[in-house]
Structure formats: structure tokens, C-alpha cells
Amino acid sequence: MNKVLVIEDDVMMSDMLAMYLSEEGYSVKQSATGDCGLKLLELYPPDVVLLDLMLPDWDGMKLCSTIRQASGVPIMIVSMKSEVSERVQALRAGADDYLCKPFSMHELTARVEALIRRTRMVQAVPARAASPEVPEARLPEEQILLDADRRLLLVRGVMVETTFSEFELMKLFLSHPGKVFSREDLINAIRGFDSFVTDRAIDVHIVNLRRKVEQNAKEPKYIRTVWGVGYKYMTESDG
Missing domain, CATH: 1.10.10.10 (Winged helix-like DNA-binding domain superfamily/Winged helix DNA-binding domain)
Incomplete structure (x- = not known):
């Protein structure tokens, strides 16, 4: 079962994401703070992180960069901030995708699936690279x-x-x-x-x-x- 870590301080939004993703077959952990999110990242290595930029204890961009330094897990920013400058800054901080609120849950699921699918494809490369014929x-x-x-x-x-x-x-x-x-x-x-x-x-x-x-x-x-x-x-x- 694929695992998703939701770092979101809006309880209603976090619960909605968790409920929908759970119904789609994902195992979901929730965190309302950046500190808790970092602990869960270590204790519960996820396949995807959904990260809100506005948290009570961390600047979201800094947290994104911190997660990227610690892990190669795909990071999707989920934020009310829709400016292009925010999206570019998120990419520079190590995010792999950016979804503006409000959004369709179907689109969210499709993007999460795409992130995980590409991750699986990349992880499958070593089996071929290990062959002496394919360096x-x-x-x-x-x-x-x-x-x-x-x-x-x-x-x-x-x-x-x-x-x-x-x-x-x-x-x-x-x-x-x-x-x-x-x-x-x-x-x-x-x-x-x-x-x-x-x-x-x-x-x-x-x-x-x-x-x-x-x-x-x-x-x-x-x-x-x-x-x-x-x-x-x-x-x-x-x-």
C-alpha cells in the first residue's frame, strides 16, 4: 500500500485529504506542524509528501528544502498561494509538483499517482543497469x-x-x-x-x-x- 504524509495545519483540509486518499487505497499519516512532519518522515517513510506552505512553526519553503536535503521523496506543495513566483520558489526549494487550492480531488489523486509511478520507474532502472551489457x-x-x-x-x-x-x-x-x-x-x-x-x-x-x-x-x-x-x-x- 502506497503511503502519503500530509503536512497541513488546517484540520478540515487535512482530514478531507486523508479521507479521500484512504478511500483511494492509500495509507495516510497527518501532521499539523513541520516538526511533527519531520518526525513522521523518519518514522514513517512515505511515498509522497503533501505539504502546505503556511504552517504554525515552519516557513513552508524552508521545510520543503529541509525535507529535500534529508530525503528523495516526491514533494507536492498544496497551497492557497497561486503566484508564479511562489511556484518557482517551491521548485527551487526542491518541490516536484505544486497544486493550488481549491482543487479537484480527482486531479490531486492523478498527480499523486504520477509522482509515485515515475518514482517506481526510476527505481526500476538499477535492475537493467546492473547487467554488464547495460552500463x-x-x-x-x-x-x-x-x-x-x-x-x-x-x-x-x-x-x-x-x-x-x-x-x-x-x-x-x-x-x-x-x-x-x-x-x-x-x-x-x-x-x-x-x-x-x-x-x-x-x-x-x-x-x-x-x-x-x-x-x-x-x-x-x-x-x-x-x-x-x-x-x-x-x-x-x-x-
């Missing part, structure tokens, strides 16, 4: 490796955690070095998982990935901008 995706100089088992990047010997959307983009780049991808190509690569996905969202993901893989994010060596088109991934041999 891990990697750069020729092996400075940057894709760890499919833990959904991490190994960057110059250091493990770097990514969001699921960042991981999917990086996997695509590593599989096709030198190929130019339009923003629409990248949107389609993560559509159905990162439900809040626009040109701006792609740009935010690229900025975050550059911070994680480049030695100088302001002068990217690997993830290059192709002006007017999109992005491409370059290896050492490509120059």
Missing part, C-alpha cells in the same frame, strides 16, 4: 555518473541529490550528449510527473542542475544554452 549512463571521462539506485548524481566523486525532475533531465542529457533539446522536448520528458511544468520551470531545473554539476555555474561547461532553441549537454571530448 550506467555516464560521461566518457567518468567525472559525472548517474546512480539510478539512489537517484543521485556522482559529481567528481561527490554524491549529489536531485529532485525526480532534475534526475530525469540529467538522465536524458547523459544518454544523448551533444544533442540539442528544445524546452518543449524537456517539458515532454518530465510531463506526467512534474505537473507544474512550463518553459520557466525547465529554466529553473537547469539552473539548479548547473549549480550541482558545474564547477562554475555562471560559465557552464556541461549544460550549455543554445540561444533561441534550448539546451544541450557537452562532454569533455565534445569541447
Whole structure:
């Protein structure tokens, strides 16, 4: 049974989410505070976290970032805040999806299912990667490796955690070095998982990935901008 952790201080909303998701077959734990949510995250590792941004003891964005540092669990923000700036900030904090209140419970369930489905797909990769005939995706100089088992990047010997959307983009780049991808190509690569996905969202993901893989994010060596088109991934041999 898939598990959902709801961190929401509005009792009525929290109970409604728990009741609906339970009826859909999910096991649900509820927390009205950030501190309690962090404890449940450790004691009750969920498959998805539903996080409200307005909590009595934590700033929601900071809590999102804290959860992301501790876990690779998919995080869906559920908030009254509908400004694009809030959504972009949430992506930068490590969120994988953003749903504005009020919303349809059917849409919520569909998004939760998409998050879990993509997680399962990513976790299934190691079985293939373990075969000697199918090596891990990697750069020729092996400075940057894709760890499919833990959904991490190994960057110059250091493990770097990514969001699921960042991981999917990086996997695509590593599989096709030198190929130019339009923003629409990248949107389609993560559509159905990162439900809040626009040109701006792609740009935010690229900025975050550059911070994680480049030695100088302001002068990217690997993830290059192709002006007017999109992005491409370059290896050492490509120059």
C-alpha cells in the first residue's frame, strides 16, 4: 500500500485529504506542524509528501528544502498561494509538483499517482543497469555518473541529490550528449510527473542542475544554452 504524509495545519483540509486518499487505497499519516512532519518522515517513510506552505512553526519553503536535503521523496506543495513566483520558489526549494487550492480531488489523486509511478520507474532502472551489457549512463571521462539506485548524481566523486525532475533531465542529457533539446522536448520528458511544468520551470531545473554539476555555474561547461532553441549537454571530448 502506497503511503502519503500530509503536512497541513488546517484540520478540515487535512482530514478531507486523508479521507479521500484512504478511500483511494492509500495509507495516510497527518501532521499539523513541520516538526511533527519531520518526525513522521523518519518514522514513517512515505511515498509522497503533501505539504502546505503556511504552517504554525515552519516557513513552508524552508521545510520543503529541509525535507529535500534529508530525503528523495516526491514533494507536492498544496497551497492557497497561486503566484508564479511562489511556484518557482517551491521548485527551487526542491518541490516536484505544486497544486493550488481549491482543487479537484480527482486531479490531486492523478498527480499523486504520477509522482509515485515515475518514482517506481526510476527505481526500476538499477535492475537493467546492473547487467554488464547495460552500463550506467555516464560521461566518457567518468567525472559525472548517474546512480539510478539512489537517484543521485556522482559529481567528481561527490554524491549529489536531485529532485525526480532534475534526475530525469540529467538522465536524458547523459544518454544523448551533444544533442540539442528544445524546452518543449524537456517539458515532454518530465510531463506526467512534474505537473507544474512550463518553459520557466525547465529554466529553473537547469539552473539548479548547473549549480550541482558545474564547477562554475555562471560559465557552464556541461549544460550549455543554445540561444533561441534550448539546451544541450557537452562532454569533455565534445569541447
